[in-house]
Amino acid sequence: MTKKVLLTISGLHIMEMAGDDSEESEPIEVITPASYYLKNGKHYILYDEVMEGSSKVTKNKIKITGNEALEIIKSGATSSHMVFEKNRMNATSYETPYGEIQVGVFTKSMCVEESEDYIGVEVEYGLDVNSESVADCHISLSVRPGNARVL
Secondary structure (H helix, E strand, O other): OOOEEEEEEEEEEEEEOOOOOOEEEEEEEEEEEEEEEEEOOEEEEEEEEEOOOOOOEEEEEEEEEOOOEEEEEEEEOOEEEEEEEOOOEEEEEEEEOOEEEEEEEEEEEEEEEEEOOEEEEEEEEEEEEOOEEEEEEEEEEEEEEOOOOOO
């Protein structure tokens, strides 16, 4: 894999609406240039994120340890260290410009696909905020060489 890559992050949060049986889904997708390196068998992807309506930057590091763990580390305008490990609950503080919240993620499934010019990660997890379940979530990461076309 090249050092300069194209990172695609797709996510879906499915939230139950209070007081009824309906659900609301919130899809997101980000496509951004990133840097990639492999160290001690672990994949690292680095990219910057600019907050909407602001010039503040959040530095992001994604660390992929085979099918064992995915870590997303944010520092700057927001900061957190989210760890996704299959069948485990991991909690962290998520600091935003508006205050800090306690976030928990329970990883239900995780699948990592690797080839010479592609890394794909699929994660299904439950999201807790301040010890209350708020959503079932899906995140999908795709890493391709910087000159690759987005499918």
